[in-house]
Amino acid sequence: MTSEHPFEVLTNAHVTKDIWCMTCHTPVAAQIEPGQFVNIAVPGDASHILRIPLSFSAADAQRQTLELVYAVVGEGTSRLSAMRPGEVSTMVGPCGRGWWLPKKSGRALLVAGGVGLPPVVACARMLARSGVGFDAIVGSQTSDRHVEFLLDELRNMPPEQGCDCARKVVVTTDDGTRGIHGFPTDAMAGLMADHPYVQVYTCGPLGLMGGVARIARKRNVACQTSLERMMGCGFGACSCCNVELVSGEYALCCKDGPVFDAEEVAW
Ligand SMILES: Cc1cc2nc3c(=O)[nH]c(=O)nc-3n(C[C@H](O)[C@H](O)[C@H](O)COP(=O)(O)OP(=O)(O)OC[C@H]3O[C@@H](n4cnc5c(N)ncnc54)[C@H](O)[C@@H]3O)c2cc1C
Ligand code: FES
Structure with missing residues (x-):
């Protein structure tokens, strides 16, 4: 179930250009499915209330570790890149609906x-x-x-x-x-x-x-x-992450997605 969890930074390293990789210890790692995401509170600036939604590349349920690879594009991700091993904060997760296996057998x-x-x-x-x-x-x-x-x-x-x-x-x-x-x-x-x-x-x-x-x-x-949208809450409460569907209806990226059947999306 989506809820707030603590996390502790284990490593946070520059990878290349504007891209960083953080590994952290968090109980979310034991629940999260591929394609779901977490919504991270970055400490340091009380005026920056929005969390940062990030997907993960690897989750180890036994060790309770999550690997996040992210680009530094603005203030939030810049402060995230400055977090050092041992620092703690919170993340909301697991958020949204992830990938599903192919319905037909094949490649x-x-x-x-x-x-x-x-x-x-x-x-x-x-x-x-x-x-x-x-x-x-x-x-x-x-x-x-x-x-x-x-x-x-x-x-x-x-x-x-x-x-x-x-x-x-x-x-x-x-x-x-x-x-x-x-x-x-x-x-x-x-x-x-x-x-x-x-x-x-x-x-x-x-x-x-x-x-x-x-x-x-x-x-x-x-x-x-x-899909990506600007997100507020990350769990369906603020309606700021609409995705227009071919049916004419709107879905919430954070709750109905972020993974969608591409046929359903009004591109
Ligand atoms: C479900 C989801 C998963 C994501 N996973 C990853 C990931 O694995 N790795 C990664 O590098 N980034 C990912 N992002 C994008 C990441 O959340 C944004 O880059 C980040 O929130 C920017 O925060 P900021 O404070 O640094 O930048 P801001 O100062 O808030 O914005 C800087 C620029 O980034 C744009 N931006 C801000 N938030 C978003 C957003 N949610 N989606 C798209 N553009 C945005 C702004 O329009 C602006 O142009 C994901 C976004 C979503 C919605
Ligand atoms: S981010 Fe609040 S409803 Fe999607």
Whole structure:
């Protein structure tokens, strides 16, 4: 159940460019599912009342540890990056609805852009645990904004059950400094032509996710997308995180999502 929990920072390290990785000790780690998120109170400025919603890349239920990979984009994330091991605060979680396994048996395609990668890595762990095979496309603006240890984790997860097919982890950069020159959507067509995927999972900038959803739809492949909205409470109480649906209704990103069936979203 979503509630407030304490956390203690174990490590908080600069990874590359504006990206940081925090591991913390918290009882939420024993309950949280891939694709769900936590809403963090960063100490230090009483006027900054909003918590910071963050997905996680790894959760260890036994050790009660959570791994968060985040970009420093404003005041809250900047203060988060200044938290030192041993410092404590609170987080609300587990929040929202996470990824679900493919409804059909077969291989999945993961498509991540920028700091959309952490929840996609958590999704990959879920698939690997269930014996579902996957390939991945990971895009970033430029070569030194890729989070290398998360790419390695994608490559090194156990292979699909009963299949020795090599996993493809394709890297793209907007400026062509590494991998395919272009967006992850540019790499999708080639992979999808060669493999009959049953499910696409995506998280990243809104434009990327919309493009991924359109390609998946054209090829008649189910697609799950993890959306971001500005959030107040993180648990359905303030109605500030609306997502317009094709039905004409509105859903709450924090409670009905952040993971949605891409077919339901009015892109
Ligand atoms: C469910 C969810 C999961 C997320 N997971 C991650 C993650 O794993 N890693 C990560 O780096 N970031 C993640 N984010 C985005 C992160 O919450 C924001 O970057 C952060 O709240 C910005 O806080 P700030 O005080 O530093 O910046 P602010 O000063 O508040 O804002 C700086 C800039 O970031 C934009 N921004 C602020 N909040 C959000 C938000 N909630 N969504 C999108 N843009 C925002 C603002 O419009 C502004 O342009 C997630 C957001 C959501 C909703
Ligand atoms: S953030 Fe308050 S309802 Fe979603």
